[in-house]
Amino acid sequence: xxxxxxxxxxxxxxxxxxxxxxxxxxxxxxxxxxxxxxxxxxxxxxxxxxxxxxxxxxxxxxxxxxxxxxxxxxxxxxxxxxxxxxxxxxxxxxxxxxxxxxxxxxxxxxxxxxxxxxxxxxxxxxxxxxxxxxxxxxxxxxxxxxxxxxxxxxxxxxxxxxx
Numbered sequence: 001x002x003x004x005x006x007x008x009x010x011x012x013x014x015x016x017x018x019x020x021x022x023x024x025x026x027x028x029x030x031x032x033x034x035x036x037x038x039x040x041x042x043x044x045x046x047x048x049x050x051x052x053x054x055x056x057x058x059x060x061x062x063x064x065x066x067x068x069x070x071x072x073x074x075x076x077x078x079x080x081x082x083x084x085x086x087x088x089x090x091x092x093x094x095x096x097x098x099x100x101x102x103x104x105x106x107x108x109x110x111x112x113x114x115x116x117x118x119x120x121x122x123x124x125x126x127x128x129x130x131x132x133x134x135x136x137x138x139x140x141x142x143x144x145x146x147x148x149x150x151x152x153x154x155x156x157x158x159x160x161x162x163x
Contacts, residue, residue, distance in 0.1 A: 091157055
């Protein structure tokens, strides 16, 4: 029996595929959800809550994203795929690029906003200042880049393009 180029002689390969797919979805999932947390028009109280949730969600890409990479490399090695195939290198490059965008650009922008919000003594029901709103907007725009790269990454893994 074969599925997407994998020859299954053992049931454990199904388990590895399941681990890879779930860890990829859950590991990159926060990239898509953070847009809700970085939305415009929040009060100080809402933003404090959103930033707390954002910090909690940062754990998923670190742990499950790494598991997705390791399980993906194992699947490529154990499957009928050559490491010379474009989609494998493209997927790895996209994953690294997402990490660079999120860790190198989005996280520092979000941390700057979080620091300003934590220093603020404004009441929870007060709308955020224009300075904080601008920083929030910047972090969200950067996150849109990671979101687009994530969609492209999923497309590479699903369609396995060859050039």
